[in-house]
Amino acid sequence: MKKLAVVILAAGKGVRMQSDLPKVFHKINDKPMLQYVIESVRSLQPALTLIVVGHKRELIVDYFKEWPIKFVTQEQQLGTGHAVMQAEALLKDFQGTVLVLAGDVPLISSQTLRELIDFHEKNNAAITDLTAELDDAGSYGRIIRKANGEILKIVEKKDATPDELKIKEFNSGTFCFDSRYLFKALKQIKAENVQKEYYLTDTIEIARSMNLPVFAYKINDVIQVLGVNTRDELLELEKNLS
Numbered sequence: 001m002k003k004l005a006v007v008i009l010a011a012g013k014g015v016r017m018q019s020d021l022p023k024v025f026h027k028i029n030d031k032p033m034l035q036y037v038i039e040s041v042r043s044l045q046p047a048l049t050l051i052v053v054g055h056k057r058e059l060i061v062d063y064f065k066e067w068p069i070k071f072v073t074q075e076q077q078l079g080t081g082h083a084v085m086q087a088e089a090l091l092k093d094f095q096g097t098v099l100v101l102a103g104d105v106p107l108i109s110s111q112t113l114r115e116l117i118d119f120h121e122k123n124n125a126a127i128t129d130l131t132a133e134l135d136d137a138g139s140y141g142r143i144i145r146k147a148n149g150e151i152l153k154i155v156e157k158k159d160a161t162p163d164e165l166k167i168k169e170f171n172s173g174t175f176c177f178d179s180r181y182l183f184k185a186l187k188q189i190k191a192e193n194v195q196k197e198y199y200l201t202d203t204i205e206i207a208r209s210m211n212l213p214v215f216a217y218k219i220n221d222v223i224q225v226l227g228v229n230t231r232d233e234l235l236e237l238e239k240n241l242s
Helices: 033-042 057-063 080-085 110-122 179-186 200-209 231-241
Strands: 004-010 048-053 070-073 097-102 127-133 142-145 151-155 169-178 214-218
Touching (some): 004 080, 033 048, 033 097, 033 110, 048 057, 057 070, 097 110, 097 179, 110 127, 110 169, 110 214, 127 200, 151 200, 151 214, 169 179, 169 200, 179 200, 200 214
Parallel strands (some): 004 048, 004 097, 127 214
Antiparallel strands (some): 127 169, 142 151, 142 169
């Protein structure tokens, strides 16, 4: 494996949790969701692990202050692309693979992450998206592929057409990037969407416009990549960790 850096997105409030806590700080079996993600990442032995914090960041920073991680702050929550932009200062000299994932996917395994990174590096990809399938992909972004399987783009639910909403393969929010292209692509994304946010997923179309290879790595175990947005979903995932 090449050198690895990890960026975990943990800035959101999680309004639908009906709580003022950072979403990733809600607990499953007495451990914050974020801790499960950090533990899965830690076994990959990254050169650098960054947590992007925002809402009530002092809770997260204090809880993990003894851990071998660094924190960067997203003052305004302007989307996933904007969140990763905050890590540029600490990653500008890094060369290798950058793994980006959300702090609210507590069931993601280190084995799956290792397989994703291996696939990404063997294919010399600029970007590789971890994907899965659901009969109804709900609020997840849909994967638009060419006939040969390459990714064309990811369409967020709010921007999708009725036909695109029928697509079962969805974006998990976990990506590998070649560090040489990540921040070049991020500088080109625009908040021209329904949410007026900077989407990390827009880097895929940008990479394709630069004729760079973009891949998806699809897993069968969909439970690993399901995020948590409500208390009911939190309870459901807790059953899987019991």
